[in-house]
Amino acid sequence: MLQLTENQTSYLAGGAAARMPHPLTNEERAEAVNFLSRRPQQTFLMSGWIHDNGMESSLNRGRFYGYRNLRGQLEGVALIGHVTLFETRDEAALAAFASLAQSCPTSHTLVGEQDSIKQFLHYYDGCDRPAPRMVCRELMFEQKSKQQLDESVPGLCLATPNELELVVQVHAQMAFEENGANPLEKDPHGFRLRCARRIHQDRVWTVVADNQLIFKADIISDLPEITYLEGVYVSPEKRGNGFGTRCMRQLTNTLLNRSKSVCVLIREQNSASQACYKKAGYAMREYYETLFLQ
Numbered sequence: 001m002l003q004l005t006e007n008q009t010s011y012l013a014g015g016a017a018a019r020m021p022h023p024l025t026n027e028e029r030a031e032a033v034n035f036l037s038r039r040p041q042q043t044f045l046m047s048g049w050i051h052d053n054g055m056e057s058s059l060n061r062g063r064f065y066g067y068r069n070l071r072g073q074l075e076g077v078a079l080i081g082h083v084t085l086f087e088t089r090d091e092a093a094l095a096a097f098a099s100l101a102q103s104c105p106t107s108h109t110l111v112g113e114q115d116s117i118k119q120f121l122h123y124y125d126g127c128d129r130p131a132p133r134m135v136c137r138e139l140m141f142e143q144k145s146k147q148q149l150d151e152s153v154p155g156l157c158l159a160t161p162n163e164l165e166l167v168v169q170v171h172a173q174m175a176f177e178e179n180g181a182n183p184l185e186k187d188p189h190g191f192r193l194r195c196a197r198r199i200h201q202d203r204v205w206t207v208v209a210d211n212q213l214i215f216k217a218d219i220i221s222d223l224p225e226i227t228y229l230e231g232v233y234v235s236p237e238k239r240g241n242g243f244g245t246r247c248m249r250q251l252t253n254t255l256l257n258r259s260k261s262v263c264v265l266i267r268e269q270n271s272a273s274q275a276c277y278k279k280a281g282y283a284m285r286e287y288y289e290t291l292f293l294q
Contacts (some may be wrong), residue, residue, distance in 0.1 A: 048221025
């Protein structure tokens with residue numbers, strides 16, 4: 001016999017008036033994961049954070065919400081907070097999530113597929129909140145097969161706690177260059193804790209030479225279907241000579257031992273990075289947009 005959660009039961013009892021987004025609980029984790037698994041190549045960020053932190057955790061820097069139909073079934077899932085993400089094909093759910101994001105005081109970034117973001121903004125722009133301060137069009141690059149290594153990169157390995165300060169400084173500089181906000185000024189303690197946790201989770205790969213960080217890549221989502229990388233860094237003196245390509249090819253081969261694909265997001269105007277990933281065997285999959293909110 002089908003067992004309904006408390007929220008599903010209340011939706012069935014409440015009818016149309018109950019079609020409002022509600023905070024998801026750990027009791028609904030399996031249901032939310034199953035909903036997101038219908039499109040794993042698009043929902044990897046939310047699935048990854050649920051896998052790492054659960055539905056209810058301050059580490060998500062926001063709240064997960066669900067939107068149900070009149071039968072009590074999920075029609076949408078969203079993370080509303082520092083980073084806002086959403087997955088739905090229901091217009092009413094999209095409007096509800098946009099309203100939640102508009103009223104969230106900690107909203108900083110909105111990320112999604114280009115067409116989905118346009119739909120979201122149709123409702124978000126109707127609110128009183130100021131327009132995003134920056135909109136970045138990005139390309140999703142993906143690699144599904146291992147590539148031949150002409151030359152291995154010595155020293156490419158998981159970061160250790162001893163390298164925390166090197167990682168923190170480089171990652172903060174990258175964040176500042178990307179969106180104009182320095183996390184070491186806004187939230188130095190929390191930022192260091194997040195960097196340290198990622199190292200502890202074996203999610204940061206580095207190459208260090210003469211106590212200098214010359215390559216870095218962070219695993220943000222680590223799932224059987226897809227591994228998502230962010231914060232890929234190559235030191236200036238190592239750029240333009242194939243070093244970054246060799247690092248990415250070697251790292252990607254390692255990650256493909258446990259995942260079906262590896263993907264990254266690259267700014268549309270960053271032609272040098274696009275060329276690097278293409279040489280490493282990656283191919284452009286689709287367009288995304290990242291909005292930095294006021």
